[in-house]
Amino acid sequence: MTNTNTGGEASERTLNFIEQIVENDNAQRVWGLNERGVPKVHTRFPPEPNGYLHVGHAKSICLNFGLALRYQGKFNMRFDDTNPSKEEQEYVDSIIRDVKWITSAFDDAGAGFSAGSYDTGPAAGGLFYASNYFEQMYLFAEELIRKGKAYVCDLTGDEVSARRGKPGVPATSPHRDRPIEESLALFRDMRMGKFPNGARTLRAKIDLASPNFNLRDPVMYRIVHESHHNTGDAWCIYPMYDWAHGIEDSLEGITHSICTLEFEDHRPLYDWFIDAINEGRTDDGSGPWGRRIQHPQQIEFAKFRPTYTILSKRNLLKMVSERIVSGWDDPRMPTISGLRRRGYTPRAIRACMEDVGITKVESSIDIGRMENALRDHLNRVAPRAMGVLRPLKVVITNWPQGNVDDLDFVINPEDPAQPKRKTRFAREIYIERDDFMEAAEKGFFRLAVGQEVRLRWAYFITATGVVKDASGTITEVHATYDPATRGGDAPAGPDGQPLRKVKGTIHWVSADHATDAEVRLFDRLFVAEEPGTRTGNWADDLHPRSLEVARAKLEQSLSTAKVGDTFQFERLGYFRVDEDSVSGTLVLNRAVTLKDSRPAGESGKSKGAGAAGRMYSIAEAAHELKLKQEKLAAMLPGAGISDFASRTPAQLTLAEVRGLKDWIKKNPPTK
RNA sequence: UGGGGAUUGGUGUAACGGUAGCACGACUGACUCUGACUCAGUUAGUCUAGGUUCAAAUCCUAGAUCCCCAGCCA
Incomplete structure (x- = not known):
């Protein structure tokens, strides 16, 4: 069996536990056949319109919609709108928009079975409102009173x-x-x-x-x-x-009523209400109370819980109302509208959900998995372009004044079918400040004085000197180019092999042909893996600089980009044109960076998110070691970690936690 | 202290009494006009203690730890 991380296309994998239940039911014809002549499967997504949808909801949508599609059944979009004091039309509208967007990831689902959005494709059950059943619910309620x-x-x-x-x-x-x-x-x-x-x-x-x-x-x-x-x-x-929920499911002919774990305790009640209505009813409707109603099966699964994120609608609402973020669709928000604006694609979100799977284990998902899924999708579909986030001017001193060259630029190397396009090159260009060092350090193979580098799809250049301002900051680099390297290829020798190699290739933008843009660079909204565990208040873990604005120079072709267009800026990441763009002033969001395998520190980013650099708070370590926090804290000195009390932050390394595990095995704590 | 769930490498997830596998991450290396992508390799796991069995992640017993439940919210 293979797992897929290639955009969520259906592929061979083992069935998750809900699919197993469904297939069992299908084999036994528990729900009969549908109009297609296959065993009936009817799912639904039942949000309350009291806030915007977030990634957690995306998991539920993918699950329910995916099930309907997989088993050629139906999927209902239904508002569970039974509490007028919390619900608003604005939320209804946003939810409809978001569900359509997520389900669009199931278009062309394979096997000649095109999905479309929830309300148009073959799985479309329709759009429903619980509030449309109020009269029927009322009648059932009177019936229960009369039944005592x-x-x-x-x-x-x-x-x-x-x-x-x-x-x-x-x-x-x-x-x-x-x-x-x-x-x-x-x-x-x-x-x-x-x-x-x-x-x-x-x-x-x-x-x-x-x-x-x-x-x-x-x-x-x-x-x-x-x-x-x-x-x-x-x-x-x-x-x-x-009271309402089971009736809604029953009335709509839902077969599998899928919800999250906290409703397990409610299942006996769900069952009791349907059974109470059915008491005295018969299959042919001949009894005193009429025909029996359908009794859907409730199944519970664990929520999607990403690290460095909070997801409860109450807290998201608070972030919006306290202006911690710019709105429900702030690109840093875990809301579906925020992810969309940031540059996430429905396919990437779906792929992430497929990757993570469906179980009853309350696991937390490394937020990096979402980023990986996005990179994976965008790498295949995003056109490449060049943009410079922190521009540094380079003057090519041996380039003829006023001369302009048109060079071929590959739109997407992952998709050779795409045509090339032209990019302008001239005497003055911008490069990334990070791509230049006056004196190259060991392992730095980008531009430096005396060091040659390739300008992507253009020429080899060698820096010859720098211009500095009064404070010593480099304001301009002087360089020479080699005309024989046009297009970016080193000249070949008699054997056809390139005569020389350059290790570095950097991106650039022609100064005279650049367009200015505001580029918004996002970091995680929280600095803690589980916001709020340290102090009990998630606000204490807010990232103070989760938004950085760069004044960037982009290649000229970007000036006509439209809102929603997404590009890979080579070597930088994936960027989407934001709704805040007005004609003449582009605003782009960095959806996610490219992976970076440069040595830690050199790239200016910390590389500690992975396992090797994983740090544990005392609470996390206690959980890992299955001990109470106090007990763990008390045994640290004995286990050879004597300086813990003085550490800031109060964290243990992975190696220490592993060491403790062994130590505890040898020195079991007293009960 | 009552009820309902859960526990497999760093993370996520398979294995349904019979070889603990896959993916992600990390680390090596190869390739490369993106330090990306791709490819190859390495790494590391069944909560604990007993028991049943030729054989246990799986069955039994006891325990540990974590999550949920006492809204006229959903």
Whole structure:
């Protein structure tokens, strides 16, 4: 079996546990056949429109949409909009946009099966709103009251809390034996708006002593006098998630209701509600309550949890409202709209999700995996261009004044089918400041005085001297070029082999033909792998310089680039034209750098993210060693790490953690 | 202290009583007009302790650690 990291195209791999469940169900025809004559598979993505979608949601979309596609089923986009006080039309609009964008990664999904976006392709189930089922839900609720399975409770929120009980101590409710007719009348009065917010609730009559608190007579309806983005003022009672969700799935014919781990405790409730509705119903509808409704299967999986990121909508909202970022679509945000603006592609996001897989293990995903997936995709599709982020002027002193050369530039070496295009070269050019050293150090094979370098697709040049300002800063480099190297090839000898080699190739931009641009360089929003673990407040781990703005010089052809265009600037990374661009002033975002295998330090970046440089906080180390933090801290001196208390930051190296592991084996802690 | 989950190299993930494999990362090297890409190689793992078995990551027992649950949020 092979795994794929090549853009998420379907390939052979072992089935994940959800696919196994689906295939089992299919083999046993649990859900019957669909109109295509294949076993029915119907999934959905059910966000609440109370914020923008983030990468975590992308995983769920890919899972659910991918399942529908793989098994020739259907996928519903559904708003779980049961709480008018938190939901807004702006969020509805953004979610629709984002889901379409993510699902577009499934276009041309192979096997002659084209996907299209969620609402147009063969997997399209449609766009739905839970709020459109309010009337049906209400009818089901009355049915449960009449079956003696639900009752109106007069307790306030605080009173319910106070009476919730504890593990081993049952909850209490003074109204659970209220006569059916009385509950029915009160429930109708609730709907009529006869009571203020919070005065009464409808509760399911399940088990006040259940060890699972979700079953201690959960609230089904609460009174909320507020306008709803979809139903307006039609309702003043709104269903709770637990009551509503299973009904939504059932009504839409969902077969596999996939959600995240924290809802495992809710599954018995999900099942109870559907079973309660079905009690007294029959397959042919002949009973007193009519036809049975579908009972979807809830399946839970672990969330996508990237390092150096926070994902809860509440905290993302806080970052937006406190202006820590410029908005929900700030390119540093883990929101789908932020990733899109930064330059991520849906295919890269999908590939990352495929790479990471579906399990019930709450693992955290190295944010580098997302970056790798992006590089992998963009490397194959992004046109190359040249841009200089920190320009340093080079004067080619032996280049004829006023002369301009048109040179061939390869658009994408990964795609030889693409034609070449012309790039202008002249006497004055810009190169990257980092690509020049007055005196080359060992291992530095870019431009230096007396050292020859290749200008990509242009000429070999050798620096001859520098011009400095009063402070000693180099303002200009003088160099000579070799006319025999036009196009960037060294002249060949009689045997056809190049007569000389240059180790370095650098990028450049013609000064007279350059276009100015603002280039935004992003770093992680947080400096801690898990923001907030150190102090309990993620704000303490914010990266103080997660945005740097460069005044760049780009090759002339970029001046006509459009918003959304993405390029690889050779040797630098991938860049996307930002929405902030106005005519004449380009703004680009660096989506991700290229990988850099230069020695650490030389590239100006720290190379510590990998395993070798991995640092552990005391909490992480304690987790790794399966010890309590205090216990670990106490044993450090004995294990030969005596200076830990004085370290800043208080971290252990990977080697030390490994050493501790061995030491603990030999010296087991006392219980 | 009640209930529900989880635990395989640095990371992610396979193996469903029978060779612990794959991917990412890291490290070497080759190639290279991007210190990119590509290619080759190296590295490193079954939470612990018992038990069952010819054979255990897998089954049993006990324990450890982590996550979730007492909203009229979803």
